Amino acid sequence: MPAIELIGLDRLPEINKGDELGELIVRAANDAGFKFLADDILVIAQKIVSKAEGRLVDLKSVRPSGKASEIAERQRRDPRLVELILRESRRIVRMDDRVLITETRHGFVCANSGIDHSNIPDSETVALLPVDPDFSARQIRGQVAQLLGLTVAVIITDTFGRAWREGLVNAAIGVAGLEPLVDYRGKPDDHGHLLTGTVLALADEVAAASGLVMSKSARRPVVVVRGVAYIPREGSAKGLIRPSERDLFR
Amino acid sequence: MPAIELIGLDRLPEINKGDELGELIVRAANDAGFKFLADDILVIAQKIVSKAEGRLVDLKSVRPSGKASEIAERQRRDPRLVELILRESRRIVRMDDRVLITETRHGFVCANSGIDHSNIPDSETVALLPVDPDFSARQIRGQVAQLLGLTVAVIITDTFGRAWREGLVNAAIGVAGLEPLVDYRGKPDDHGHLLTGTVLALADEVAAASGLVMSKSARRPVVVVRGVAYIPREGSAKGLIRPSERDLFR
Numbered sequence: 001m002p003a004i005e006l007i008g009l010d011r012l013p014e015i016n017k018g019d020e021l022g023e024l025i026v027r028a029a030n031d032a033g034f035k036f037l038a039d040d041i042l043v044i045a046q047k048i049v050s051k052a053e054g055r056l057v058d059l060k061s062v063r064p065s066g067k068a069s070e071i072a073e074r075q076r077r078d079p080r081l082v083e084l085i086l087r088e089s090r091r092i093v094r095m096d097d098r099v100l101i102t103e104t105r106h107g108f109v110c111a112n113s114g115i116d117h118s119n120i121p122d123s124e125t126v127a128l129l130p131v132d133p134d135f136s137a138r139q140i141r142g143q144v145a146q147l148l149g150l151t152v153a154v155i156i157t158d159t160f161g162r163a164w165r166e167g168l169v170n171a172a173i174g175v176a177g178l179e180p181l182v183d184y185r186g187k188p189d190d191h192g193h194l195l196t197g198t199v200l201a202l203a204d205e206v207a208a209a210s211g212l213v214m215s216k217s218a219r220r221p222v223v224v225v226r227g228v229a230y231i232p233r234e235g236s237a238k239g240l241i242r243p244s245e246r247d248l249f250r
Numbered sequence: 251m252p253a254i255e256l257i258g259l260d261r262l263p264e265i266n267k268g269d270e271l272g273e274l275i276v277r278a279a280n281d282a283g284f285k286f287l288a289d290d291i292l293v294i295a296q297k298i299v300s301k302a303e304g305r306l307v308d309l310k311s312v313r314p315s316g317k318a319s320e321i322a323e324r325q326r327r328d329p330r331l332v333e334l335i336l337r338e339s340r341r342i343v344r345m346d347d348r349v350l351i352t353e354t355r356h357g358f359v360c361a362n363s364g365i366d367h368s369n370i371p372d373s374e375t376v377a378l379l380p381v382d383p384d385f386s387a388r389q390i391r392g393q394v395a396q397l398l399g400l401t402v403a404v405i406i407t408d409t410f411g412r413a414w415r416e417g418l419v420n421a422a423i424g425v426a427g428l429e430p431l432v433d434y435r436g437k438p439d440d441h442g443h444l445l446t447g448t449v450l451a452l453a454d455e456v457a458a459a460s461g462l463v464m465s466k467s468a469r470r471p472v473v474v475v476r477g478v479a480y481i482p483r484e485g486s487a488k489g490l491i492r493p494s495e496r497d498l499f500r
Contacts, residue, residue, distance in 0.1 A: 001257055001282055002470070004462050008252040032251055094498040101498065109414035118448070119439045159450070163413035163499035164359035165421070166492050167431045167451025169458065181417045189369045190469050198368070200409070200461065201417025208419065208458030211450065212254050212478050219440050220252070228462050242416050248344040248351065249413035249499050 004227040008213040008220045009034065014121075017054035022143025025222055034224075038150050041228055042140070043210035045221035046158040046173060047119055049136045050127040057084060059124045075100065081115065081126060088113035088128055093250055101161075104129060107241040108173060109250065110160045119219075129158065133174025134236045141176040153177030153230065156237075157207040157214075163249055170211030172203035172237050179231035180204075180240050201240060202230060254477040258463040258470045259284065264371075267304035272393020275472055284474075288400050291478055292390070293460035295471035296408040296423060297369055299386045300377040307334060309374050325350065331365065331376060338363035338378055343500055351411075354379060357491040358423060359500065360410045369469075379408065383424025384486045391426040403427030403480065406487075407457040407464075413499055420461030422453035422487050429481035430454075430490050451490060452480060 011028045015021070021044065029036060036042075050056065064072065064079035068086055072079035075097060082100070086092075089102035093109050102113045106129070114129040130136045137154040144152050156174030161167075172180060180203035186194055210223035244250045261278045265271070271294065279286060286292075300306065314322065314329035318336055322329035325347060332350070336342075339352035343359050352363045356379070364379040380386045387404040394402050406424030411417075422430060430453035436444055460473035494500045 001260060001284060002463055003258065004256040004459075006254040006256070006459070010251060034251060096498060099498065118443065119441060120443075121441045123443055159448075162451075164492055164497060165451065165454065165490050167449050167454065167490065169451050169454050171415070191369060191371045193368065193370075193373055198409075199417045201412075201415065201419050202462070204415065204417065204419050205458045205461045208455045209254075209256070209462060211455045212452070212459060212475075213252055240415050240417065242414055247414060248346060248349065 002227075004209075004225065006209055006213045007034070007224045007226065009222040009224060010220055012048070012219065012222060015048045015051040017052065017056075019052045020143055021048065021052050022140040023147065025140070026144060026147045028222070036144070036148055036150055036152060036224070037226065039152065039230075041153045041155060041178065041206055041225040041230070042144065043155045043157055043206060043214075043223045043225055044140065045214055046114070046129060046133070046156055047127055048221045049130050049133065049156055049174075053130055053136065055128040055130060056120065056125050057128060058122070059126060071095065071100065081112075084115055084126065084128065085113045088115060103250070106133070106173070107238070108160070110158070114158055114173075129173065130156065134176065134238065135174075137174040137176035151177065151232075153232070153235070155203055155206055155210075157210060159211065170207040170214065172207040172240060175203050175235040175237045177232060178203065178235045179233040180235060180237060182231070202228070203237065203240060252477075254459075254475065256459055256463045257284070257474045257476065259472040259474060260470055262298070262469065262472060265298045265301040267302065267306075269302045270393055271298065271302050272390040273397065275390070276394060276397045278472070286394070286398055286400055286402060286474065287476065289402065289480075291403045291405060291428065291456055291475040291480070292394065293405045293407055293456060293464075293473045293475055294390065295464055296364070296379060296383070296406055297377055298471045299380050299383065299406055299424075303380055303386065305378040305380060306370065306375050307378060308372070309376060321345070321350065331362075334365055334376065334378065335363045338365060353500070356383070356423070357488070358410070360408070364408055364423075379423065380406065384426065384488070385424075387424040387426035401427065401482075403482070403485070405453055405456055405460075407460060409461065420457040420464065422457040422490060425453050425485040425487045427482060428453065428485045429483040430485060430487060432481070452478070453487065453490060
């Protein structure tokens, strides 16, 4: 029977600026006696990518603008954090007294431009999203290929809220080595009728699946997803972003 | 290392009205030599639940209203299908020349009130969502418990589009036997800071994961998800629906 495995990789050290994540992941896998296979998908939480890329910001270094201070007062939040959220965004998509939903510079629509301070040692420090998560994914993929002589795909994820539904799910923000969307349009269903309008967001399904093994409170930011049939491609998470002219909710 | 398995169950027959899905699933598992374990999560595609519950409608029996005909003309679609979409909805959330996004009677926000005609033998017949997918899930759970003496959880899924992102993902529309949301608020992260605002939509992550094994074109509407740590509860997918007064996108 067709099966997929989701395997959590523990034993990763605390990540610091300049660390080569691909190398650390390969080493942690070795230590755990885990062997990668070709075509495994390596799913990595954004937080450690941001740490490795030095995307931590000390709030003490941030001077809030008037606009940031205004929003912060309305939402009873730290104006320096709001300042960073605005800097990392192209625009505010929705805002009320509790929530600040922005479109990030990458085009992702999420709360707080993806900035948060969970799992960071210093409580005055926050993590921004990687500048170019596709590039980060490609780098890690390259490091793994070089160290192991194996082709894996890499997905970088963050937990995003959704319109209409409660709770966060893990979503893909960076992709390397796979086609993130699978297009079934024009293919026949069980009964020979052509499927219409069916494009599956494979990379987001992989990301969400990995969220079952990653844990917000445990140090397990890397999950290997094995057995997914995907189309090998350079790949990018950009295809997962609906262009705003086709988006009825932006 | 912590691992989760997603196992697709093949060999299910074409489902007809009145079929007991729990029984058919147990039989298909037996035929395949597959053994359920306690606490497995049984993920079932909405389509076969709708078939078993007689939620297929022959379009020839539908007389479209004036409003349905108007929308159908604008969108160049079958007015009888649009009539059913309106009947199954509480209201239209967004509409343009291509897309009709409604809030279903259950409260789900999705395209076309979840109605479609893929994987149905007769091309003039469409499938509506189950009337009460939580009830459907509880029934199947009860049947499995009775036949196998085992407690499993059940999630019924449909593929939904999302705001802001391209592609469909599998989402939970019916839940029995597990708490669909996991609340980490007030728990410490790696560094002892309390996590704020972190509620994970576990049932949706399980649903999305199962989408990797279910396939739109293959007859594989049942996936067993093994190894997920969940909180046993009567459960319901209702908790996954954001109340409209807290929803900035409805």
